[in-house]
Amino acid sequence: MNLKKLLPGLALLLTMSLTTTKADEIEVFAASSLTDALKEIAANYEKASGDKIVFNFASSGTLAIQIKAGAPADLFFSADEAKMDDLEKASLIVKETRRDVLQNSLVIIAPSASALTLTSATQLADPKILKIALGQPQSVPAGIYAREYLQKIGIWDQIAARVIPSENVRAALAAVETDNVDAGIVYKTDALHSQKVKVIYEIPPQDGPKIVYPAAVIGDSKHTAAAKEFLDYLGKPDSLTIFAKYGFLTGG
Numbered sequence: 001m002n003l004k005k006l007l008p009g010l011a012l013l014l015t016m017s018l019t020t021t022k023a024d025e026i027e028v029f030a031a032s033s034l035t036d037a038l039k040e041i042a043a044n045y046e047k048a049s050g051d052k053i054v055f056n057f058a059s060s061g062t063l064a065i066q067i068k069a070g071a072p073a074d075l076f077f078s079a080d081e082a083k084m085d086d087l088e089k090a091s092l093i094v095k096e097t098r099r100d101v102l103q104n105s106l107v108i109i110a111p112s113a114s115a116l117t118l119t120s121a122t123q124l125a126d127p128k129i130l131k132i133a134l135g136q137p138q139s140v141p142a143g144i145y146a147r148e149y150l151q152k153i154g155i156w157d158q159i160a161a162r163v164i165p166s167e168n169v170r171a172a173l174a175a176v177e178t179d180n181v182d183a184g185i186v187y188k189t190d191a192l193h194s195q196k197v198k199v200i201y202e203i204p205p206q207d208g209p210k211i212v213y214p215a216a217v218i219g220d221s222k223h224t225a226a227a228k229e230f231l232d233y234l235g236k237p238d239s240l241t242i243f244a245k246y247g248f249l250t251g252g
Contacts, residue, residue, distance in 0.1 A: 023049075023050045023051050023052060024051045024052070024223045024226035025051070025052040025054055025223070026051055026052065026053050026054065026074045026075065026223055026226050026227050026230055027054050027056065027072055027073050027074045027075070027223075028042075028053055028054065028055050028056070028073075028074065028075045028077060028230070029055075029056045029058075029063040029066065029067060029071070029073040029075065029076045029077070029218075030055055030056070030057055030063075030075075030076075030077040031057070031058075031059065031060045031063070031077060031078055031079035031141065031168075031169075031213065032057050032058060032059060032079075032168040032169050032170040033079055033104065033142065033169050033170070033187045033189055033190055034057070034077060034079070034213070035055075035057050035170065036193060036246055037189075037242055037243050037245075037246040037248065038055065038077070039055070040242050041233075041234065041239045041242050041243075042055070044238065044239075044242075045230060045233050049229070049230075049233075051226055051229075051230070053230065056071075056073070058167075058168055059079075059135060059136070059139065059140040059141065059142075059167060059168035059169070060078040060079045060080055060083040060140075060141050061083060061136075061139035061140055061141070062139075062167070062168070063076065063078070063083070064076075064078070064083040064084075064086055064087055067087060067092060067218060068086075068087070068090065068092065072222070073218045073221070074217065074218055074221040074222070074223050074224075074226070074227040075215065075216070075217055075218065075221070075227045075230060075231060076093065076215065076216055076218060077101070077213065077214075077215040077234075078141075078213060078214055078215070079104070079141040079142065079169075079187075079211070079213055080141035080144070080145070080211070080212070080213075081100075081212050081214055082141075082144075083141070084098065084214045084216060087216075088216075091219065092218060092219050092220075093216040093217065093218055093219055094216060094217040094218070094219055094221075094224070095216075097216050097217040097228060097231060098214055098215070098216035099214065099215060099216070099231070099235070100212050100213070100214050101213050101214065101215050101234055101235060101243075101250075102212075102213040102243055102248040102249065102250060103205075103210070103211055103212055103213065103248065103249035103250075103251075104187045104188060104189055104211040104213065104247075104248055104249065105187070105188045105202070105203060105204075105205045105208060105211060105249070106142075106145060106146060106149060106185055106186070106187065106188065106203045106208050106209075106211070107185070107186065107187075107188045107191050107199045107201065107202045107203060108121060108124060108183055108184070108185050108199070108200050108201040108202075108203070109173075109176050109183065109184050109185075109186060109191050109197040109198065109199055109200060110176065110182065110183050110184075110197065110198060110200050111176055111177070111179045111196065111197060111198075112195070112196050112197055112198050113179075114182070114198070114200075116129070116182065116183060116200055117200055118200045118201040119201075120201070121149070121150075121153055121155075121201055121203060122153055122154070122155055124150075124155060124159060124183065124201075125155040125158040125159055129159075129162070129182045129183055130162060130182055131162060131164050131180070131181035131182050131183075132159055132162050132163050132164065132181060132182065132183050132184060132185070133163075133164045133166055133172040133173075133175035133176055133180075133181040133183070133184035133185075134146045134147070134163050134164070134165060134166065134172055134184065134185050135165070135166050135167075135168055135169045135171075135172050135186075136165040136166065136167065137163065137165060140165075140166070140167070140168055140169065141169075141211075142168075142169035142172065142185070142186060142187055143165065143166070143169075143172075145208070145209045145211055146185040148209050149185075149203060149207075149208050149209055150185075164180075164181050169186050169187055169190055170190065172184050172185070172186050173186050173190045173191070173194060173197065176196075176197050177194060177196035177197055178196075183200070184197075187211070187247075188202065188247050189246050189247035189248055192246070192247045193246065193247075205249075213248075215231055215234065216231075217231060
C-alpha cells in the first residue's frame with residue numbers, strides 16, 4: 001500500500017467531512033413575548049445540534065416589516081396569525097413549514113405595590129385609572145388583541161385617550177414594572193415571570209381573543225434545512241415542557 005498516494009484522498013475526505021458537519025447559524029425572528037422560553041430552548045438545542053441560534057426579538061409587526069424589507073431571517077415565530085398571513089400572501093415563507101406552535105392569553109396587571117383591584121375588566125374604565133400601558137394597538141399583536149377585547153366589552157372609547165402605547169409587549173410590561181402607569185394589559189406569560197407586577201384580572205381565554213403563535217421558515221433562508229430542524233425541535237416534548245413552564249398553552 002502506497003501511503004503517499006492515499007494521503008491526498010484521506011485529506012479530501014476529511015475536508016469534506018468537516019464541511020458537511022459545519023455548524024449553521026440560524027437567524028430566528030421571534031415575538032418579544034417568547035424571549036425567555038426561546039432562550040432556554042435554544043441553549044438546549046445548541047448543545048445537542050452544534051448549530052448557533054441568533055435571535056431578533058421585537059413585536060411581530062416590526063419583524064414582519066423587517067422580513068419584507070429583506071432582513072436576513074431564517075425562521076419567523078409570530079405572536080399572531082395576521083402577520084404570518086401577510087408574509088405568506090407575499091410568498092416570503094415556505095408555506096408547507098408553517099405550523100401553529102402555541103397559544104396565549106391576556107391579563108390586566110398593576111405595579112406590585114398598587115392597591116388597585118378589579119373584579120371585572122370593565123372596571124378598567126374607572127376615571128381614577130389614568131394611564132394604561134398596551135402594545136401599540138395598531139401594530140403590536142398584544143396591543144391589537146387588547147384593543148379588540150376592550151372594544152368587545154364596550155370600554156375602548158372610554159379609555160383610548162388614557163392608553164400609553166408601547167413598541168412591544170415587553171415595553172408595556174416594563175412601564176407597569178417601573179410604576180409609570182396605573183395598569184397594563186400583557187400576555188399572561190409575561191406577567192407570570194415578573195416580580196414587579198401583579199395580575200389584577202385574568203381575561204378568560206374563552207372570552208378574550210384567540211391568541212395563536214405560528215412559525216415558519218423564511219423563503220430565502222440561507223439555512224433552510226437547519227431552520228426546519230430547529231422548527232421541528234420547537235414542537236418536541238422537551239421544548240413544549242419549557243413553553244408550558246413559561247405559561248404558554250401547548251395543546252391544539
